[in-house]
Amino acid sequence: GVEESAPARFSLLQNFPNPFNPQTTIRYAVPEKGEVSLRIYDIRGELVAVLKDDIEDAGERTAVWDASGNPSGVYFCRLKAGRISETTKLVLIR
Secondary structure (H helix, E strand, O other): OOOOOOOOOOEEOOOEOOOEOOEEEEEEEEOOOEEEEEEEEEOOOOEEEEEEEEEEOOEEEEEEEEOOOOOOEEEEEEEEEOOEEEEEEEEEOO
């Protein structure tokens, strides 16, 4: 069979669309199997959504955040895999 190669590095790509209403797609890649957590925080640093919290194989993934119940504003998406983490800014406009 065709073997998919794992991404060479950890990455959290900018969500699209951004700004968004009410849904946005977040793309990320992890280079090795392990615990992956993808969480959304508001501007005050409070957790508003957990999109992933699981063991995942290496590879590229997408997650969708439906922010229907959230007010307009700036949010932060934090991807954590092993000891590495990265954060990107999301803008929700109603």
